[in-house]
Amino acid sequence: MNAPQLMPNQVARPVPAELLSQLRAHFGERCSTALAVREQHGRDESPFDVLPPEAVLFCESTSDVALAVRLAAAHRVPVIAYGAGSSLEGHLLAVQGGISLDLSRMNQVLRVHAEDLTATVQPGVLRSQLNHEIKDQGLFFPIDPGADASIGGMSATRASGTNAVRYGTMRENVLALEVVTASGEVIRTGTRARKSSAGYDLTRLMVGSEGTLGIITEVTLKLHPLPECVAAAICFFEDVGAAVNTTIQLIQLGVPIARCELLDTHAVRAVNHNDHLGLKEAPMLLMEFHGSDASVKEQAATVQELARDWGGQDFQWATTPEERTRLWTARHHAYLSALQMKPGCRAVTTDTCVPISRLAEMVTSALAEAEAAGLPHFVVGHVGDGNFHIAYLIDPALPAERELAEDLNRRVVERAIAAQGTCTGEHGIGLHKQGFLIDETGEGAVAMMRAVKQALDPHNILNPGKIFQM
Known part of the structure; x- marks a missing residue:
């Protein structure tokens, strides 16, 4: 049995002054290097204390995210998506330095198709906010991890919570995604249809990937009727x-x-x-x-x-x-x-x-x-x-x-x-459980995960140091 990680390996990749200048030119005051802001985005509910990111960008649109990733990719600087900051396993910590992309301002419920029991939301929408906006239509979104987490963060960690015994987890309740890739390209996975056999299931690949394969910028969800x-x-x-x-x-x-x-x-x-x-x-x-x-x-x-x-x-x-x-x-x-x-x-x-x-x-x-x-x-x-x-x-x-x-x-x-169970039912691997992932799945399965990561993020800029070491 591999021991859990007690202290993350920090190998910072500095943010060049040229990149900071480019980011400030586009984001203006929404690009912050203030220590208090950086420290806020360099902590979650895990027991780890690490150095904060070098800059924080407050994104307001998919195009903001795509531009930030393209610029960071050109300089091979890490980018870490930040939602509500409620993760427990060190998911959002900048263990290799880089830039935190705060998605909390991307908080719009974009479309509700009540007749189809679906909704499309931006990643910064909070669970409670979504339910408040759809309750008058007799609908609710059942995934309840306890903390008032963001939908983007819940998708990235494949959250579940108190209602999972009846309604399933995020894996069963996410139909489609809009994702910014490691090159800054915007792709869509899935549709609003309840099932599909069209190619690889990229939606399920992204749900639970902890921000290491792409940054989620839209989520299409299943909704459920409010019970009588x-x-x-x-x-x-x-x-x-x-x-x-x-x-x-x-x-x-x-x-x-x-x-x-x-x-x-x-x-x-x-x-x-x-x-x-x-x-x-x-x-x-x-x-x-x-x-x-x-x-x-x-x-x-x-x-x-x-x-x-x-x-x-x-x-x-x-x-x-x-x-x-x-x-x-x-x-x-x-x-x-x-x-x-x-x-x-x-x-x-x-x-x-x-x-x-x-x-x-x-x-x-x-x-x-x-x-x-x-x-x-x-x-x-x-x-x-x-x-x-x-x-x-x-x-x-x-x-x-x-x-x-x-x-x-x-x-x-x-x-x-x-007992043929798992080391994590809902929190994810993050920093803390990387050794346990090997114990659970075996070296061969982790090697396959690394191959997927290498193919989709060859320069390892998307939330590096999480799930496994490259």
């Missing part, structure tokens, strides 16, 4: 194993649950402290059901019966939008709430996903090891599709804590891969 009835429920258990076993049986029985989230005692305690919820501090499942009024009631009855068989207690319902929002806001805040329980800490977060039948043993083993190590931690998980996160809270000034957390992380990943 939505109900949320919480249920508490004596231990995490019982909560996960309840989930496993729900999935095996084919109950069409829309969301099924796990919070362990530490996570519940953190959201209680931050959001003043007054929840029982015990392992908790937070579930949501979508459908007709009759089908939701049927699903709820099945879940209650199964939960009772595993010792589930204090089943509570939230049927009004306000009650549901309160619960899901707390779940979305779990990560940041937990960080506040150890001021000044950073989190080393696992992201494994395993076949559903192996989930209980994976979660309980990870918790047992963390408890034995004495390192502060918490567990949350999209357990309905076998994906869970254990986050270890470390003092960044104590290298021994980082090393301990990484060792615990390695053991979790080792078990997941042995």
